[in-house]
Amino acid sequence: MHPERRRALKRAWRERPPPAGVYRVRDTVTGEALFGRSPDVPAALNRHRFMLRAGVHPNAPLLAAWRLHGGDAFAFETLELLEGTDAPDCDLEGELAILEALWLDRLGPLDQVFNAGEHPSSR
Numbered sequence: 837m838h839p840e841r842r843r844a845l846k847r848a849w850r851e852r853p854p855p856a857g858v859y860r861v862r863d864t865v866t867g868e869a870l871f872g873r874s875p876d877v878p879a880a881l882n883r884h885r886f887m888l889r890a891g892v893h894p895n896a897p898l899l900a901a902w903r904l905h906g907g908d909a910f911a912f913e914t915l916e917l918l919e920g921t922d923a924p925d926c927d928l929e930g931e932l933a934i935l936e937a938l939w940l941d942r943l944g945p946l947d948q949v950f951n952a953g954e955h956p957s958s959r
Contacts, residue, residue, distance in 0.1 A: 853922040854875060854876035854877075854878070854879065855876065855877050855878065855914075855917045856874065856875045856876065856877065856917065856918045856928060856932060857873070857874070857877045857914060857915065857916050857917035857918050857932070857935065858871065858872065858873045858874075858877075858914075858915045858916055858932065858935050858936045858939050859871075859872050859873075859874065859877050859880060859881055859912070859913060859914050859915055860872070860911075860913050860915060860939075860943070861881070861884050861888075861898065861910060861911075861912055861913075861950075862910065862911045862913060863898075863901045863902075863905060863909060863910055864909050864910065864911055865901075865905045865909045866901065866905075866948075867948055868897075868901065868948050868949065868950055869943070869948065869949060869950060870884070870895060870898050870949070870950040870951050871915075871936060871939060871940055871943075871949060871951060872884075872936070872951075873932040873933065873935065873936040874932070875928055875932070877914050877917065878914075881912045881914070884912065885912055888902045888907065888910070889907065891903075895950055895951065897950050898950045901950075915939050915943075916935060916939065918931055918932070918935065
């Protein structure tokens with residue numbers, strides 16, 4: 837590959853918008869889940885995984901389930917990614933809030949959601 841082409845591809849990769857969307861951290865033993873939204877879903881899932889492994893996750897019920905069932909019992913899932921988030925007129929936070937609410941309605945009765953009673957964006 838020509839060096840100029842290689843540099844252009846690297847630059848385009850670094851400048852691409854991160855994948856924004858909604859995710860969940862699910863205890864496969866109980867079915868309970870933490871739903872969330874982020875402008876960078878892979879980074880958010882990595883952050884949750886790191887905090888759980890380190891034993892410092894701010895969500896006490898989730899951390900207790902992690903300690904009880906172990907890390908292998910948890911699934912870190914991307915539920916849906918938004919397209920066109922780099923458009924200048926995109927209200928990213930508003931779109932993510934709507935998308936998260938739709939997924940909560942679809943998948944999570946509130947008695948099976950680790951973030952029940954808190955505003956989902958506070959994670």
